[in-house]
Amino acid sequence: MHLIAIDWGTSSLRGALLDGKGHVLEERSHPRGILTVPPGGFSALFEELFGDWMRPTGSFCLISGMAGSKQGWVEVPYCPCPSGRVEVGNAIVEIEPGRIAIVPGMSDMHDGVPDVMRGEEVQIFGAMALAGLSDGLFVLPGTHNKWVTVKRGRVTGFRTFMTGEFYALLSQHSILARTLDAQAPLDEVAFLEGVTQADNGQGLLHNAFGARTLALFDRMPAGELASYLSGLLIGEELRTQSIHAGDLVLIGSPAxxxxxxxxxxxxxxxxxxxxxxxxxxxxxxLAAIHLSNKARS
Known part of the structure; x- marks a missing residue:
């Protein structure tokens, strides 16, 4: 199998050329998320960015992420929880038969309110394979963080937290933006102070204002305030979780x-x-499951 693996997100995309055993031969990344693609322009952009990888006979591309959303290349329905690698693999949709296909994403329901993810389910299945796990709690930090429970190889449920987006809103578009430096490097002491403060029982709406008053009273410089605010938000997120001893896996960028x-x-x-x-x-x-299904049909 000559596989082109692509994670196509909202603001960027990245791709990898894989050999038959899944080894990465080459990687590429581009700032061409789905929101930068004009209507009807996905096929042309794909050929521009990855056409050379697709030339060898038998090449197959599998795409995950927002390319399967309403704003993407083709909308692909979500797989409901509980679902595992087999269920998701069986629901893959080909948009160019035998050549290009899209992973469906997953959905969950909490008290009548739906929750969704596109792309993270692929990371979870990959992490399970790499770590040799069939049970565990998988945490995927990002703009919209996911906390995912896996049992017997199937995603039984997940919850999304808008921690990354709230950090961007508060640090760039609120009154806090006037006194903190959002580009400052991580200050671990200030960050951990924010994490600890989040556990005071007063809630984020109150604690976040402290990032302003600490500046007003010269208690914390601008470079540290960004880390403090980040700590408050991540601490608030962690405060709502029930974390037990066992396999906890973080999937995301090192930062x-x-x-x-x-x-x-x-x-x-x-x-x-x-x-x-x-x-x-x-x-x-997932590509192996999909191509195996095709070979049997």
């Missing part, structure tokens, strides 16, 4: 997983971390 590891250590929890390799492993596993 984000580092912050969650620091916050988890306060409560005596540890986690293993994975990055982009989880996406490629997940797409490789």
């Amino acid at each position: 984000l997983t580092q912050r969650y590891l620091l916050a988890l250590e306060i409560s005596g929890n540890t986690a293993r971390t994975l990055g982009a390799e989880a996406t490629w492993a997940g797409l490789h596993a």
